[in-house]
Amino acid sequence: MTSMQSLHIHRAPPLPRWRLTGLMPALAVLVLCLLAPWAPAQAQLKVDITRPVVEPLPVAITDLFGEIAEEQKLGADIAGVVAANLERSGLFRPVDKGAFIQDARSLRNGPRYGDWRLINAQALVAGNVQLQADGRMQVQFRLWDVFSELQMEGRQFTTTPANWRNIAHRISDFIYERLTGEVGYFNTQIVYIAEAGPQNRRVKRLAIMDQDGQNHRFLTSGNETVLTPRFSPTTREITYLAFQRSGGREIPRVYLFNLDTGQQEVLGEFPGMTFAPRFSTKGISVIFSMAADGNTEIYTVDLRTRGQRRLTSHPAIDTSPSYSPDSSQIVFNSDRGGRPQLYVMDSDGSNLRRISRGKGSYFTPVWSPRGDLIAFTRQHAGEFYIGVMRPDGSGERMLVRDYNVEAPTWAPNGRVLSYFRTTRADAQGRITSKIFTIDLTGFNERELVTPLDGSDPAWSPLIR
Amino acid sequence: MRFSLVTTFAAAMLLAACSTPSEEASTTSGSGSSGGSTSTTTAASDPAPTALPTPAAGTQEELTVEVGDRIFFDYDQYNIRADQRDTVEALAAWLDTNPGVAMTLEGHADERGTREYNLALGERRANSVRDYLVALGINPGRLSVVSFGEERPAVLGSNDSAWAQNRRSAFVVN
Numbered sequence: 001m002t003s004m005q006s007l008h009i010h011r012a013p014p015l016p017r018w019r020l021t022g023l024m025p026a027l028a029v030l031v032l033c034l035l036a037p038w039a040p041a042q043a044q045l046k047v048d049i050t051r052p053v054v055e056p057l058p059v060a061i062t063d064l065f066g067e068i069a070e071e072q073k074l075g076a077d078i079a080g081v082v083a084a085n086l087e088r089s090g091l092f093r094p095v096d097k098g099a100f101i102q103d104a105r106s107l108r109n110g111p112r113y114g115d116w117r118l119i120n121a122q123a124l125v126a127g128n129v130q131l132q133a134d135g136r137m138q139v140q141f142r143l144w145d146v147f148s149e150l151q152m153e154g155r156q157f158t159t160t161p162a163n164w165r166n167i168a169h170r171i172s173d174f175i176y177e178r179l180t181g182e183v184g185y186f187n188t189q190i191v192y193i194a195e196a197g198p199q200n201r202r203v204k205r206l207a208i209m210d211q212d213g214q215n216h217r218f219l220t221s222g223n224e225t226v227l228t229p230r231f232s233p234t235t236r237e238i239t240y241l242a243f244q245r246s247g248g249r250e251i252p253r254v255y256l257f258n259l260d261t262g263q264q265e266v267l268g269e270f271p272g273m274t275f276a277p278r279f280s281t282k283g284i285s286v287i288f289s290m291a292a293d294g295n296t297e298i299y300t301v302d303l304r305t306r307g308q309r310r311l312t313s314h315p316a317i318d319t320s321p322s323y324s325p326d327s328s329q330i331v332f333n334s335d336r337g338g339r340p341q342l343y344v345m346d347s348d349g350s351n352l353r354r355i356s357r358g359k360g361s362y363f364t365p366v367w368s369p370r371g372d373l374i375a376f377t378r379q380h381a382g383e384f385y386i387g388v389m390r391p392d393g394s395g396e397r398m399l400v401r402d403y404n405v406e407a408p409t410w411a412p413n414g415r416v417l418s419y420f421r422t423t424r425a426d427a428q429g430r431i432t433s434k435i436f437t438i439d440l441t442g443f444n445e446r447e448l449v450t451p452l453d454g455s456d457p458a459w460s461p462l463i464r
Numbered sequence: 465m466r467f468s469l470v471t472t473f474a475a476a477m478l479l480a481a482c483s484t485p486s487e488e489a490s491t492t493s494g495s496g497s498s499g500g501s502t503s504t505t506t507a508a509s510d511p512a513p514t515a516l517p518t519p520a521a522g523t524q525e526e527l528t529v530e531v532g533d534r535i536f537f538d539y540d541q542y543n544i545r546a547d548q549r550d551t552v553e554a555l556a557a558w559l560d561t562n563p564g565v566a567m568t569l570e571g572h573a574d575e576r577g578t579r580e581y582n583l584a585l586g587e588r589r590a591n592s593v594r595d596y597l598v599a600l601g602i603n604p605g606r607l608s609v610v611s612f613g614e615e616r617p618a619v620l621g622s623n624d625s626a627w628a629q630n631r632r633s634a635f636v637v638n
Binding site for chain 1: 540568575576577578579580581583584585587588590591592594595608609610611612613615616617618620621622626638
């Protein structure tokens with residue numbers, strides 16, 4: 001268990017920015033009372049993440065202070081993960097530690113802002129680590145706006161030292177949120193398919209890792225081919241497709257995997273192949289495709305009652321369904337117009353309309369957690385694209401183009417996407433597939449390094 | 465129609481009886497003219513030629529030799545191509561001849577598409593074969609269908625030729 005409290009700023013969980021504005025006068029008074037010596041006004045420092053970042057914001061991230069070696073190591077490790085997270089976001093540039101003038105110990109009495117302005121740091125992160133008699137670790141951190149000389153954030157966590165990485169991600173999220181006004185995405189995991197071997201004997205295993213690639217572990221053995229894992233937005237569960245071996249045959253079916261217990265169970269007994277599963281927004285049902293007698297339709301199963309319902313009724317292929325965040329609508333993939341295109345319908349299957357209008361074929365639509373956009377895979381003129389469009393089909397924008405890119409997934413803040421890229425196979429069937437992340441702006445593409453090849457990434461919700 | 469189908473099939477069987485099954489050769493189904501090559505090459509060698517073993521009736525080996533074990537599809541299509549119909553008709557005749565055989569029809573897609581859509585496409589392809597067989601009088605209870613999407617390519621590589629051979633339905637004797 002981790003306990004956390006706000007330092008000085010006595011507000012409970014941070015509220016979305018639009019709600020905060022109404023509280024500002026009261027909050028400002030509170031902040032002024034508590035931080036009177038230094039706080040002149042509200043901070044001006046803000047990173048606009050809605051447009052490509054030309055010049056990342058310079059942030060000085062100091063090693064968290066510790067009295068003893070063990071604390072110092074934890075403090076340096078935490079600062080290292082925070083710096084790596086912020087750097088990878090593309091929005092921030094950690095200032096070289098060698099340039100720091102003020103040391104960690106004296107920072108405990110507050111920053112000498114001039115020292116940080118001198119090295120062009122716009123924001124400053126510092127804190128300390130203290131191991132307690134009971135073996136637990138207390139971590140404090142603060143974020144300052146160097147130019148307006150204001151503390152922007154301050155938090156204290158108490159947890160076991162083994163949780164240091166988790167604390168580092170939470171600190172990163174607080175910093176990101178305060179500087180961008182958007183919810184963070186660092187304390188998250190990615191489930192994906194780890195792959196190895198040639199095209200025709202590719203071993204595929206379910207695997208999970210932190211969003212920075214750390215804490216990697218395999219969830220399945222590789223005996224069965226697995227595909228398309230997706231996180232529950234509310235529980236520690238994954239839904240995915242596995243080719244279950246039974247009496248010499250392989251049967252593709254939708255499964256559920258509980259991350260805490262390791263338990264796997266089949267979604268249900270159905271007369272045909274089930275595939276393309278996703279959880280509903282509240283995690284109470286799974287929407288998926290079932291193919292029976294050559295016709296693929298979209299169904300939902302209520303996870304409590306296991307009651308099922310068919311939502312489409314058309315002789316064409318209907319697959320890859322994804323709910324809008326308010327669960328009122330579903331976007332899916334259908335070839336009912338001749339080629340695979342994207343369609344939106346109400347969650348009862350009514351009010352169907354086509355939203356993709358560009359050239360080529362469209363696949364794997366995924367509704368953003370913010371609701372404002374739908375990401376998709378597009379295939380046109382021998383190439384693949386990852387793109388986004390508004391739910392009405394307007395504002396289409398391509399983010400990535402390559403020989404083969406596929407299967408976008410959204411970070412929980414709807415600002416970053418992950419997907420995978422596959423190379424052409426050679427005559428021996430050797431291929432590589434790698435997972436990448438990219439900003440919604442189409443900039444800052446980064447490989448997410450995995451121990452083996454990777455595909456089908458799916459981002460977890462933010463772990464609070 | 466059934467009568468003529470069976471006679472042409474019988475002719476094809478005679479032709480095909482001495483050909484060797486091979487992954488590549490099977491692209492031109494069982495009625496092909498490649499039958500003679502094996503016997504001519506062995507005739508010149510010193511030891512007396514031994515007859516190649518004939519595959520047992522109703523086995524995968526016999527099916528592969530005599531009918532072919534797959535048909536091919538056009539890009540993003542699941543209708544049975546005109547040039548593939550003979551193979552499915554030969555398959556129906558073979559199933560008629562081997563009434564005890566139950567079969568799995570696999571559907572496959574090339575790698576150019578998404579995994580999910582290709583699962584649906586593979587299922588469509590396998591069902592196209594199933595539907596044609598049922599129309600030709602085969603009891604649907606003998607046929608099961610599975611889609612592997614793009615997961616099990618038969619031919620390696622990322623080029624038009626490989627993709628054309630990977631868009632297929634394969635016939636597997638249970």
